Amino acid sequence: MNHGRLRLTGTGITTPDTVITSTEAILRDYLVGQEWLRERGIEAEPQLAYLPDCFGHSPALPSILQALGFDLAAVTRIDGMYFVGSDLQRESDFPLPGSSAARLTELGTNAFRWRAPDGAEVLCHWNAFTYFQGDMLAHAGIIRWMGMAFGIPWRTPSAVAKRVDGLVEQLRPLSLTPYLFCPIGCDFNGPIDGLVDLLDRHNERYFERTGVWVVNAAMEDYLQLVGFHRGSLPVVDLDPNPYWMGFYGSRPEIKRRYNALVYKLLQTEQRAVSASLSATSARPPGIQAATRRDLSAAWDVTIVANHHDFITGTSPDRVWLQEQRPWLALAETHTDRAMQSLAGEPGDAPSAAPTGVPVVARTPKWRRRGDEVEVTTPYYRLVLSERQGGAMVSYRPAVGAPSDGNGQPSGQEAPVDYGPELLAGPANDLVGYADSGGLWRMGHEYRGGKLVERHGARHERATIEVQPRSGELVVHVAGTLAGQSSRRTLWLSGASPVIPMRLEGVAGRRLTVTCRFPTVLQAEQLTMDVPGGVVDRPRRKLYEPTFWPARSFAHLQGDNSHGLAVFLGGPASAALRDDGTLEWMALRNAPRERAFGLVPLPAHPATGTDPERQSFHYAIWFTPPGSFLDHGLPQLVRRELWPRWHAPQAQGLASRPEAAVVLDRDDVLLAALKPADRGAGLIARLYALAPGPEQARLSVPARPVRKATLCDARERDRGALEVRDGAVSVPLDRAIQTVRLSF
Secondary structure, three states: OOOOOOOOOOOOOOOEOOOOOOHHHHHHHHHHHHHHHHHOOOOOOOOEEEEOOOOOOOOOHHHHHHHHOOOEEEEOOOOOOOOOOOOOOOHHHOOOOOOHHHHHHHHOOOEEEEEOOOOOEEEEEEOOOOOOOOOOOOEEEEEEEOOEEEEEEOOOHHHHHHHHHHHHHHHHHHOOOOOOOOOOOOOOOOOOOOHHHHHHHHHHHHHHHHOOOOOOOOHHHHHHHHHOOHHHOOEEOOOOOOOOOHHHOOOHHHHHHHHHHHHHHHHHHHHHHHHHHHOOOOOOOOOOHHHHHHHHHHHHHHHHOOEOOOOOOOOOHHHHHHHHHHHHHHHHHHHHHHHHOOOOOOOOOOOOOOOOOOOOOOOOEEEEEOOEEEEEOOOEEEEEEOOOOOEEEEEEEEEOOOOOOOOOOOOOOOOOEEOOOOEOOOEOEEEEEEEOOOOOOOHHHOOOOOEEEEEEHHHOOOEEEEEEEOOEEEEEEEEEEOOEEEEEEEEEEOOOOOEEEEEEEOOOOOEEEEEEEOEOOOOOEEEEEEOOEEEEEEOOEOEOOOOEEOOOEEEEEOOOOOEEEEEEOOOOEEEEOOOOOEEEEEEEEOOOOEEOOOEEOOOOOOOOOOOOOEEEEEEEEEEOOOOOOOOOHHHHHHHHHHHHHHOHHHOOOOOOHHHHOEEOOOOEEEEEEEEOOOOOOEEEEEEEOOOOOOEEEEEOOOOOOOEEEEEOOOOOEEEEOOEEOOEEEEEOOOOEEEEEEEO
């Protein structure tokens, strides 16, 4: 390999999903893989990230890849493209109008400069005709797939020449450069026997006639050649979603446990490093050996869970039950043991509330009025109805709530006036859709499928129980949906406008359950966090409803004085309707795609059932005017909701270990603090929520920083940073920055 005879397409342990996974877990995937190579004397440090089979991609993928030091990328599955065996429509019906595939086809290129919202850019190739376009080069028949050939070998010069001519004819309309790339290699297929000899023979016989020279080469070779024509390629701000939407909600238990694992691992790493920084010994800061072993073992599983057939929930039942679920349990054991090893370390203290979120607790007032429960707080008045399934039937925000001038209650009781009604119908309603889809897609994404609303909790009477606690009311709503019992719990606080909630329930077979909030708010787009950044997305693309994947929040900013933020702790995807209704997937049990109620689709053979009782954490906040940055939505998720949802047993540990590192900007988050895997010192990863030409000042109160280096996420040094008075100046020109700190 060190002599170039074997080429790597990236350094990932997996080919990770980049739509619903954690940004930090993706970075670790490629870091751990690079270190595995380095530890074995393999010098390769690829520039290319090849993601041929992922089901869509984050629109901020270039930010992630540039943060890792990759400047080349290749993908296949983007929204609106044709893929063999996936649909009963004709190939000529594709690409779908309004899709990413249609956009690139109109531009006449499958090579382009993909630019992320923060300006990061990679040179990217799209396999427009699948990632196994050339697998039948030496066969006559239909397809080679999963190690089987649906055809016979056909290796005569004329047969191979005919195949080559056909491939060139396909590819030429999408090339703005002299180079064409034909991928070979469907899942589990072996190589084409004697491929190099076949190509040499073809060139000798046909080059003079065709002018096409065929080479067996790597994707990286091709993109380096295309790079000489970079100036002639279009710059595209691509959001290649929704490719498929069903997997956003398939096997919700995987998403919930994965999110909890990543959160606890990052918190434990940061907490362990914080403890060593505050220690009085002169030893370099780090993590004790036993704790580090547990963290490493847990990260190994979490990284494997990034795989585009793991976190997505698209593996068959036997794989989920016999392999993936036990792996997650093992990772949780290692993580919890690492967390417990830190109990009693210096710095264990409760967290402070984030800026702008009140800390003075007043128990909300409540009363029953017939079959309704009314609750009033300094921030809202809401009404829940037993007759309408426990739904919210009214929500009115407070007007001019008492304040101490910092957005916090003054602590004095005062009359509260409430503003206009923000709900347009029963909210926090559970909706059951009959879904003919499967693990990958919802029923309305393909010809002959269906996604039809059949059930609503609002149509069934529910029981509401209110339990007053210090500073809050815990409200339990017991009801039914499609013959299955459900339980929604709401925590209504006198100290915060945010309402955390939990759903416990079962999705019946071939049912997708959403949570629905009809509002009077009108907007054309949703703002949401995605791996690598924050993006705005239109209300509709290709399908109605269009569910958009998020990491943790989606924000609808209405055209009047309010918005609605929803925070999602497990499966995270939201759809915005024309009438201002926001809904998100909560539970799903759609085993396998069927067209016209009967026909299975060959490209999606796996079957997966999910009949167990599930829990789903979420929260809502009717926000005042302003953007997600104005309201600190990412900070609120990290500091208040994730600890509550993902690590309630660890509340004794500091929930803000980032206090070990101080940043002078609220719009920059400390995403990770860890010992370096490559080189010496500590690695601090920063996420800039509003990247630009400014800088952030980073300091470590316990120990002045002696030296700082800007790195990529594979921990390769890129340049020295200015250190003055023990603090570091970090550029914020990109969403993700990695810094090596030495003390």
